[in-house]
Amino acid sequence: MKIVIDARLLDKINNTGISRYIEFLLEYYSGKYPMQDIYIISNDRRFHYNECNVIYTGLKPYNILHFFLFYFKIAKLKLTLYHAPFYSGLAFRSKTKVVVTVHDLMYRIVPNFFSKNLIVNKLKIAYFDCIVRLSLQSADEIVSVSQTTSNDVFNFLKRNSFTIPENSEINVTSDDRILKKFNLTKKNFFLYCGNSRPHKNLNILYKVFETKKDLPLLVMAGKGHRAGINLLNVGTVSDHELKSLYESAIAFVFPSFYEGFGLPVLESFYSRTIVVASKIPAFLEFKSDNIIFFDPDNIEELYIALKDAQGRKFIDNDFMDKFNNKNLIAKYDELLAKV
Structure with missing residues (x-):
């Protein structure tokens, strides 16, 4: 069995929201499957996580050429499950089971998201649409982090998604x-x-x-x-x-x-x-x-x-009980049972 988590957007320095989400997935999958079955994709050769396998690649998620090259790289690995924690996954369907998480479709909804220049903005939306549409079409299951995002995904692609919220507790001591x-x-x-x-x-x-x-x-x-x-x-x-x-x-x-x-x-x-x-x-x-x-x-x-x-x-x-790790883990267990 080969379970792969795509950690190419993990940023340990700035610790963004998507980084915390990737760290949650790493904890979840490594707690559910043996370490030798867990593979992590990273663009940082210094990266390591416990005893998991690391696959290094210089391919960027939102470079459209890299996006297609990435599919062929992954196809060679003969994976059981690939989880993309963002909306750049695999370009085409494959034998690998694929889960893609969508945090938002902001680029399609917010006016002038990329540029105030109407033509430039439309071109960039079309560019991202190509990556996002192919990624979601090739996914066996889509995770949306809110009902709002789930609605946006359905309106965009007419596909239902599995709504699982995020958890964002900052687990450090405060520095006054x-x-x-x-x-x-x-x-x-x-x-x-x-x-x-x-x-x-x-x-x-x-x-x-x-x-x-x-x-x-x-x-x-x-x-x-x-x-x-x-x-x-x-x-x-x-x-x-x-x-x-x-x-x-x-x-x-x-x-x-x-x-x-x-x-x-x-x-x-x-x-x-x-x-x-x-x-x-x-x-x-x-x-x-x-x-x-x-x-x-x-x-x-x-x-x-x-x-x-x-x-x-x-x-x-x-109120916060619905966002605790116990409930989120139960929802991901339900998701994987479907996959």
Whole structure:
């Protein structure tokens, strides 16, 4: 038996959401099958994982030439199961059983995702559509990380998918030195962490925190954020520092126009911090008393939500049980039984 997990997008330095998902899959498969049956595909020759086999390749998931070459490389291995943790899998059907996980189809849904140039944007969508469509058509089972993503997959390809949410607890100790470094006090600031792409809708944050003088500071972690009146850009932070910021914030603010899931919502909840989030389908799936919604186009609604958050306390309940590893493992066991 040969079970293969594609870890080409695993980033141990930046530890992205997809990296955490790949690490979850590595733990899941290595806990279910003997180590000698587990094969991991990596583009990093320094990579190793316990006693698993590592297959090194320089082929990139979203280079279309590499995408086709990758199929022939995998076909030679005579695998039992190949799991792609992202939507670049195998170009054609094969005897290998294939599972592909889709986190979102944002590139098809968010306007001007690639470029403000209409022609360039359409060409890039067509480029990605080729890879994604072939990958999903060749999959025996598709995993969607939310009902929102499952709906998007069906609308795109008319294929049903198996909905299994992600888990995103930051399992490290918090490093409060970041609070001292920036003169922050606990429960006296709001937090945003993430990139600054247009769909993140950060302009509404800039406007509300710069114009509403009675709001506490907004701390922004990640690349590309601006500093300004009542805005503090702390740049890229470690997981230890991020956990400290989550635990210390009044609330995490998530104003996106579109997301496929919303890992920071879970990260906040695990830190016992409430969330102020835009009223979009993926976030509405989090039916919890610890999230306050607002219209992502309405600055006054955001302001009211932020004021509301200042008077809220985190409510402990069993909401997070559906996202714990025990339940997720049971869902993956069910998935593999189908495959």
